[in-house]
Amino acid sequence: MERINAVPVSFFGKGAISLLPPELRKRNLKRALIVTDKFQYESGAAAKVGDKLLEAGAAYAVYYNVQPNPTTTVVNECINAARALQVDFLAALGGGSAIDTAKAVSIVMANGGKVEDYEGVDKSHTHGIPIVAINTTAGTGSEVTSYYVITDPVRHSKMAMADPNCMVTIAINDIDFMMTMPPALTAATGMDVMTHAIEAVCSTTATPLTDKDAVWSITKVKDYLPRAVANGSDEEARTMMAYAENIAGMAFSNGGLGMVHAMAHSLGGFYNLPHGVCNAVLLPRVIAFNGQTPAGQERFRTVAAALELPGAATMSGPEAVKAVVACIAALNKTVGIAGSLKELKGVDPKDFGSLADLALHDSCMTTNIIQPTKDQVISVYQAAYEGR
């Protein structure tokens, strides 16, 4: 038996925001809080969304203090604003940080308590208030997943929540909102997509339904991410990356993630580093680790085929692991991602024991193909630090 979750409505393509007003009128949504960051506010993107809300007859205010790796402090501030304004829906404008903030706000507004109460799996009892997610990165897949991640600023760790009640009501992937992503953000968020797709293939809860989505996304990210990074105005590359991120999002939301995300959550939460960069640097090292088992090797033969590596069809398991590691390391280099954790601000090997403890307790670790020991997690951090 398996359960597949999907958002009720998804609008795709250039100019897709224009499909929003009739959908809002149909649902009789009247008072919104736009949840976004300063960049989207100052660039005029929030006003562009606001115009569509007004066209639908909905009043709105804007909360624009979302930060990368959003904290419980940001979530609480946003909840206070939403309650004071008595909003009946949220319009999240941004990448994973804005959409995850909106998911946390939505759950707490409908269920009460505080965001920390919902850490883990299926902790809420009712669906959150409606969210319209206008996605601006090709990226986290948050607009289509049942996951959200909030940083606890006291523990310096990320809380991962898996909960279908947080899923958005209307997801919009309009590339007009993605064209301004700078190359470094395009690269980091794009490698997050690649990590979602590869981890979904290798997850212990993968199914044929999630495999077909994940494999498709791996091929597209390999083909289109370098183009989107080299030329942000390449509409075809932006469009295909938007599809890849959404489809990889559905794959991992229903098929699970693994050790890369478990380790990246603790790393990113501890040092406030970009999620996509943490994933990208860890990915080849975790593939090498997971590829030690026959079960892992079999999955990486699938990944090697999805990456269209020469000779993939006849590769042995160990050959596939080696070839996939080399391909991902080369892709990281092509799109300008750091080659080691040593190059990332603040990372210190003396913290690896604490990071490993956090990673071992992350819900993403439960579906990894190997359940590692603490020493093994530390040794993967160490290899990534040294660029081995």
Ligand SMILES: [Fe+2]
């Ligand atoms: Fe991710």
